[in-house]
Amino acid sequence: MTVLTVLGYVVFWLVVGAGLLSIPFGLPGPLIIALAALVLGYVTDWTVLSLAAGLVLTGLAVLAEIADNLLGAAGARRYGGSRWGMAGALVGSIVGALIGLPIAFVGSVAGAFLGLFVGALVAELLVQRDLRQALRAGYGAFLGRTAALMLKMFLGVAMVLWLGFALWG
Numbered sequence: 001m002t003v004l005t006v007l008g009y010v011v012f013w014l015v016v017g018a019g020l021l022s023i024p025f026g027l028p029g030p031l032i033i034a035l036a037a038l039v040l041g042y043v044t045d046w047t048v049l050s051l052a053a054g055l056v057l058t059g060l061a062v063l064a065e066i067a068d069n070l071l072g073a074a075g076a077r078r079y080g081g082s083r084w085g086m087a088g089a090l091v092g093s094i095v096g097a098l099i100g101l102p103i104a105f106v107g108s109v110a111g112a113f114l115g116l117f118v119g120a121l122v123a124e125l126l127v128q129r130d131l132r133q134a135l136r137a138g139y140g141a142f143l144g145r146t147a148a149l150m151l152k153m154f155l156g157v158a159m160v161l162w163l164g165f166a167l168w169g
Contacts, residue, residue: 092119
């Protein structure tokens with residue numbers, strides 16, 4: 001192996017590691033991992049990693065991102081929230097993440113979780129005017145977001161393991 005090849009693999013695994021570590025912070029880690037895999041496949045003319053493997057990893061990444069965006073809202077719905085509560089959870093999560101950005105490392109994640117809860121709560125209060133039901137919907141949104149984060153992390157780890165086996169196995 002040439003020095004350039006070794007350097008390429010080091011950069012590849014650093015990017016993959018950064019993608020995996022970014023997941024708990026609400027960033028699109030699986031997409032970063034899939035993009036790194038596609039670049040590796042492309043620059044090696046698909047001899048190190050096949051196009052099919054790259055596309056499967058991309059599909060897993062897209063699935064993780066869709067789940068990440070929908071499970072919080074679905075949790076609000078599961079706990080009795082209306083469509084407005086689901087929309088409030090989604091908007092609150094995005095606004096909370098943006099507000100939390102200035103706080104290093106955990107600000108955007110904490111902001112997203114808090115915003116999700118508050119968004120569902122406020123939307124339900126505006127629609128149903130029942131504090132108990134609104135709190136329940138906010139709690140459901142929080143549980144859904146927690147499940148989404150766990151699923152996204154699981155898929156990210158699975159992608160990294162698959163890459164490891166594909167490249168060294």
